[in-house]
Amino acid sequence: METGNNSWFRWRRKKAKEGQGQGQGEGREEKQVVVDGSEIRELVEDREAFEMLVDTKFRQLDADGDGRLSVRDLRPAVDDIGAALGLPAEGASPNTDHIYKEVVSELTHGTSQGEVSKAEFQEALSDILLGMAAGLKRDPIVILRMDGEDLRDFVAGARYEPGAAxxxxxVGSAEDASLRRCLLAALQQLTVDHGVPPASDAWVAKNVVEPALQQLPADQFERPAASQDDFFQQLKELLGAIADRLREQPVIVAHTENNFDGSGVRRLLGNKFELDKLLDSVWKGARSEGKNKASRECVRSALDKMTDATSLPHYGAVKQVDEVVDEAIKMANADDGKTVGEAEFKKLLADILGAVMLQLSGNPIFVSTNIVVQEPSE
Known part of the structure; x- marks a missing residue:
């Protein structure tokens, strides 16, 4: 988990205070910020600010100070971009490593020398950031400041007893389950919607959950929960202690929700002009140099370049969607290593997209993620 000053919320608080000075708001600190890519776009479009960012980043990466960045110099930037896309670290999955190679190619403009000037770096970084901004516009991230208030509201409200039941x-069905085990299992089922940060996070477990447990009578933990009412009361006390901890030390959580139902693929397949234009683009990148052929194994890479248009995640980011794509590729025999011409390659992609669309429309995949990113400090 990252630590340090939360400049984001400092900036938001400053803006809130400015607004209050103009008669806006009631002085309550903002606890939710939607990251939709608009600030990334504003940064790139602000020439002076973006040039300052590029200058700083370029100097950090240019280890030998020769005014050019090698692939080795670019590696930290590539890793950061991969993390921002939600990908596993390079080398962790052969199915996503090609994306890192594409990022390197984008940053180096595909040059064989693999070195770029600051001007070339600025142009490539602009393209990448604008691509990320487009992705955030489609799938925004909600940054939550969890200070225990929502959790106290949940415990005191009408939702608590049905939820606890x-x-x-x-969790209480096992006769030999201790109260401690039941309470910890309960925390795993409570979410940010209840005001609880992800209990599986190591920092939350150490700094929020364990101190809260220590405030409760230790001699009760190893006994089984005597009854449902007993469990209700003990869970309420634990959640109250967690709310107190969050009030003392709030936690920042990045929350995302995505419903992959194939609608983006359907829109693309229904727009022949856009589909043909996109297929032309990915074909140019997939075909062998100097030849009018491409390996069928390039299909997965080509699909990954179509994510903005299909509203699908990058391969490797969502396991359930990966499985749907893998099955569609398998059914199309697209991983046999054979080379094909342009028409067959494009038809193969369209057929795979059609199969993915049908599977997701019949069985949508809902993914909700909550990642502890930073605890705010004053």
């Missing part, structure tokens, strides 16, 4: 029916 549903949890008890699952």
């Amino acid at each position: 549903a949890i008890f029916s699952q």
Whole structure:
């Protein structure tokens, strides 16, 4: 987990205070910020600010100070971009490593020398950031400041008992389950919607959950939960202690929700002009140099270049969607290593997209993620 000053919320608080000075707001600190890519676009479009960013980053990366960046110099930037895209680290999955290669190619403009000037770096970084901004516009990230207030509202509200009953029916069924085990299992089922940061996060477990548990009578933890009412009361006390910890030390959580239902693929397949233009683009990148042929194994890479248009995640980012894509590729025999011409390659891509669309429209995949990114400090 990252630590340090939360400049984002400092900036938001400053803006909020400015707004209050103009008669806006009631002085309550903002606890939710939607990251939709607009500030990235504003940064890139602000020539002076963006040039300052590029100048700083270029000097950091240019280890030998020769005014050019080698592939080795660019490696930290490539890793950062991969992390921002939600990809596993390079080398962790052969199915996503090609994306890192494409980022390097983008940054180096595909030159064989693999070195770029500051002007070339600025142009490539602009393209990459604008691509990220487009992705965030489609799938925004909600940054939550969790200070215990929402959790206290949940415990005191009408949702608590039905929610606790549903949890008890699952975690309290084992006769030999200790109260501690039941309570910890309950925390795993509570989400940011209840005001609880992800309990599986190591920092949250160490700095929020364990201190809260220590405030409760230790001699009760190893006994089984005597009844549902007993569980309700003990869980309420634990959540109250967690809310107190969050009030003392709020936690920042990045929350995303995505429903992959194939609608983006359907829109693309229904727009022949856009589909043909996109297929032309990916074909140019897939075909062998100097030849009018491409390996069928390039299909996965080509599909990855179409994510903005299909509203699908990059391969490797969402396991459930990967499985749907893999099955569609397998059904089309697209991983046999054979080379094909332009028409067959494009038809193959369209057929795979059609299969993915049908699978997702019949069985949509909903993905919700909550990642602890930073604890704010004053």
